[in-house]
Amino acid sequence: MNYKITHVTTYQYSSPVRVCHNYVMLTPREEFPVECHSYRLVIRPTPHVAGRRKDSFGNTVHSFSIEENHKQLSVTATSRVTVSPRDLPKPEETPAWETVQQGIVNKEDRLWLEACQFVYDSPRIRRSNEFQAFAAKSFTKDRPILEAARDLTTRIHKHFKYDSRATTVNTTPEDSFKLALGVCQDFAHVQVACLRSIGLPARYVSGYLRTIPPPGKPRLIGADQSHAWLSLYCGELGWIDCDPTNNCFAGTDHIPIAWGRDYSDVAPIKGVFLGGGEHQLVVSVDVCPLDEPVQVA
Incomplete structure (x- = not known):
């Protein structure tokens, strides 16, 4: 099966966040039965500092810091993958x-x-x-x-x-x-x-x-x-x-x-932030088979 995956996380704050530091774990693991053809991570506002590494389990971890006032943070991860069937014994x-x-x-x-x-x-x-x-x-x-x-x-x-x-x-x-x-x-x-x-x-x-x-x-x-x-x-x-x-x-x-x-x-996203007051979190995930018709929800 071939998929396009879009995962959007949006935080809305009642007052400005002055600084935040976050980890993101949304990259598909590229080992059998999964092959990852592409991956893109878009963060708004644009981070001042960003990095990427593997953790002790082999998961891909992105890190970023934003050091400017913001009342909304969005993290959008988009990937294309192929998942192959695995033959299990009886x-x-x-x-x-x-x-x-x-x-x-x-x-x-x-x-x-x-x-x-x-x-x-x-x-x-x-x-x-x-x-x-x-x-x-x-x-x-x-x-x-x-x-x-x-x-x-x-x-x-x-x-x-x-x-x-x-x-x-x-x-x-x-x-x-x-x-x-x-x-x-x-x-x-x-x-x-x-x-x-x-x-x-x-x-x-x-x-x-x-x-x-x-x-x-x-x-x-x-x-x-x-x-x-x-x-x-x-x-x-x-x-x-x-x-x-x-x-x-x-x-x-x-x-x-x-x-x-x-x-x-x-955890897909975790971190700390300073300020912000009350906040709301909205998450949208779309796993789209590339060979099937779709309609907007």
């Missing part, structure tokens, strides 16, 4: 999950050093007996890892009711799990917590999801949104992406932007 034919776990514990897996950083607690995710018990119902003795992962993904999907008003960006996995309500961030955080609680490496993934319109209806511009899912390390199979919000393995509708231990590592 879940029931994958290695037992204990084999992957022990490969990390005993440092026998060839990627144990990369994977082990995603086994431990992180700023927003804590392992617990409650999450371990929930995961154990899917990860029974000698069960193939992808079969167990698919079962856990389905159970979390059924456990939660999607409700964008029930949680906030700061809601803990423990609280969202008890509520059985939340959004994609909550679904992903809970599944990561479950997997880490049984000793399996799991990382949080932020990105985009193509919204498929009803049959016979054109796709609406501006109807897409940022999305979150997770990757489970499966030993010789590498990292496999699971989407508990939609009860599936990630496919060509998923475009990863960044990954880390949890949301705090991959």
Whole structure:
């Protein structure tokens, strides 16, 4: 699938902001199954200082500073990407999950050093007996890892009711799990917590999801949104992406932007500013397949 992605973030302030410093993480990761053909970041007002680097997870991070009074800040990221399908093995034919776990514990897996950083607690995710018990119902003795992962993904999907008003960006996995309500961030955080609680490496993934319109209806511009899912390390199979919000393995509708231990590592935009009074935030995301008709929302 070929996509053009446009992500616009606009801040409106009630009084002038005198200075701001920000990080932006909106560049698609260019590694299989994603190929990024172009990327452009436009910031208004134009920053006095700007830079670009890779973080410790390999995500592209842009930084900028504005040192003049402004009452509006807009950040527009535009990219063109191709997402290729990934051939997954039959879940029931994958290695037992204990084999992957022990490969990390005993440092026998060839990627144990990369994977082990995603086994431990992180700023927003804590392992617990409650999450371990929930995961154990899917990860029974000698069960193939992808079969167990698919079962856990389905159970979390059924456990939660999607409700964008029930949680906030700061809601803990423990609280969202008890509520059985939340959004994609909550679904992903809970599944990561479950997997880490049984000793399996799991990382949080932020990105985009193509919204498929009803049959016979054109796709609406501006109807897409940022999305979150997770990757489970499966030993010789590498990292496999699971989407508990939609009860599936990630496919060509998923475009990863960044990954880390949890949301705090991959927030699309974060920073500090001086002044501004009250502010309003408006975010618009458009994931446009380049071969489909569209109409303006």
